[in-house]
Amino acid sequence: MDILSINDLLDALEEHGSEKVIKGTRKRPISSFALRSLYSDYSDNSKHVLFLAQYPLIPSELAQTIATELKPKQIEIAAALAANPRSSQQTLNQLAAHKNASVRVAVARNPNVSPKECQNLAEDEAAFVRAAIAENPALPTYLQFILAGDAEPAVKISLADRENLDTDVAHHLSRDPSILVKTALLQNSALEPELLQMWADLDDESLQSLLLRQTTPLSPTVQTSLRYSTHPSVRFPALDRTAISLPEMLWLAESDYTDDRVYLAQQPDLPAAIQRILAQDTSEKARRYLAASANLQQDIAERIAASHDLQACCALAKNPSASPELIGELCLHPNPQVAKLVAYREDLNDTHWDRLINQRQDDEVAEHIAFQAIDYPHIEEAAAERFAASANPSLRAFAANALSLSTQTLVTLSQDPCEKVRESVVNNDKLPEAQLKALCYDPSQDIANAAEKAIARRNQILNTPSSSTDAEPLQSARATSHSTSSHRNILKNILTFFKE
Structure with missing residues (x-):
């Protein structure tokens, strides 16, 4: 775009507009004569004057003339002149005193501003002006110190x-x-590494936290300082970044702060030596987290199981990695709370059920097993008789399945006021036939139907040629049909009742 005369300039402005003319004349500047003529002939036209103020190759003396003849309301033109790199020092000095803050901000951003004007702008009453001069690359160093003490955070943010x-x-x-x-x-990516190291070594939680959020990689020494920070909010995230070394584990295990030891107890793959230290920790919480570890050493787990550390034993009872032998020990734990948690595990075998049901002297655990509607016919006589006399209907219904119950107890259970108990005893193959027939007339239609089916099943077995009149086959067939791997009819989330 060649513009040599004022007419060429006027035509270009009318056809393309100011912005396109400025872009189109970067390689072939507009003649100074055309620019001066435009101002002399159209100084009263704000659009043309604004174009001149924005033109990056305007002659300095023309910019000064425009600045001198500016009217107070021509703020946009003044701001354009203040931002123009061709504006002279005299022009910038004049505009630096402009009443409008936006004009002074434009001067503060001009890289050609003089040190004197930098000082004046650094003391400007408007915070935005001071923030703008704080970013200017021409700002002298001594003014950085002045602005660093500014009351407005925005100024210091720009400076930083x-x-x-x-x-x-x-x-x-x-x-x-x-x-x-x-x-x-x-x-600020231009900061010296020594500064980052100094801040990492300071006991300033906010600075150390900000260092952790750095997107650029930190030096190994800075990372080490953060890993040994006195602030848990810094120390633990820093430790999470890489594997914890053995010296760091020892430091955490012997820390006076409980949070450190609790944090360590939650780490996977702890060495046996560290586990032994934590197993004797004074913090109940640390011992509990250790007991819940998937990598818990067997000898340490056995020591916990044999202890009176209730919380640790409870955590051990819920640990999915606990061995069958360890679970067997917990089945007979003196505190029923531990055994109750064991009863809700999915990996129990016959030995575990036997210990939970037959070998415990309390009824609390059995009540929870009964509540889960677990079918276990191998209840021993002493336990079955005790459960059958319980005030808990669920426990009586659980006992009603037992093949070891006496005839008198079965008769009593067949007349139990609770439907659930009568429904359960119907399926007991040792229930006398008279009581089974009586249950065919039970007020509950479901119980009556179940009694009729039980009678039909008994008759079918007795009429089979290969069958014996001995009750043993009946018991054997029924016992086989009830797996000890417990079909749970209650939602598994009832375990939340026992959560700590």
Whole structure:
């Protein structure tokens, strides 16, 4: 785009507009004569004057003339002149005193501003002006110190982002009470590594936390300082970044802070030596987390199971990695709370059920097994008789399945006021036939139907040629049909009742 005369310039402005004319004349500048003629002939036209103020190759004396003849309301033109790199020092000095803050902000962003005007703008009453001069690459170093003590965080945030930020100024800003200033400072990629190391070594939680959020990789020494921070909010995330070394584990295991030992107890693959230290920890919480570890050593687990550490034993009872032998020990734990948690496991075998049901002297665990509607016909006589006399209907219904119950007890259960008990005793092959027939007339239609089916099943077995009149086949067939692997009819989330 060749513009040599004022007519060419007017035609171009009318056809393309100011912005396209400025872009189109970057390689072939508009003649100075055309620019001066445009102002002399159209100084009263704000659009043309604004174009001249924005034109990056305007003659300096023309810019000065426009600045001198500006009217107070021509703020947009003044701001364009203030931002123009061709504006002279005289023009910038004049505009730096403009009443409108947006004009002064434009001057503060101009890289050609003089040190004197930098000082004036650094003391400007408007915070936005001071923030703008704080970003200016022409700002003298001594003014960085002045702006570092500014009352407005916005000014210090702008200062913190400088590429040539003075080291002492950076150190001063690191002690600023505003977290926004510290955040801006830590995002400055031009900071010296020594500064980052110094901040990592300081006992400043906010600075150390910001260092952890750095997107650029931290040096090994900085990472080490953060891993040994006195603040858990810094220390633990730093430790999570890489595997914890054995010296660090020992340091955490012997820490005076409970949170450190609890944190360590939650780590996977702890060495046996560290586990032994934590197993004797004074913190109940640390011992509990250790007992829940998937990598818990067998000898340590056995020591916990044999102890009176209730919380640790409860955690051990819920540990999916606990061995069958260990679970067997917990089945007979003196505290019913531990055994109750064992009763809700999915991996119990016949030995476990026998210990939970037949070998415990309390009824609490059996009540929870009964509540889960577990079918276990191998209840021993003493336990079955005790359960049958319980005030808990679920426990009586559970006992009604037992093949070891006496005839008198079965008769009593067949007349139990609770339907669930009568429904359960119907399926007991040792129930006398008279009582079974009586249950065919039970008020509950479901029980009556079940009794009729039980009679039909008995008759079918007795009429089979290969069958014996001995009751043993009946019992054997029924016992086989009830797997000890417990079909649970209750939602598994009832375990939440026992959660700590």
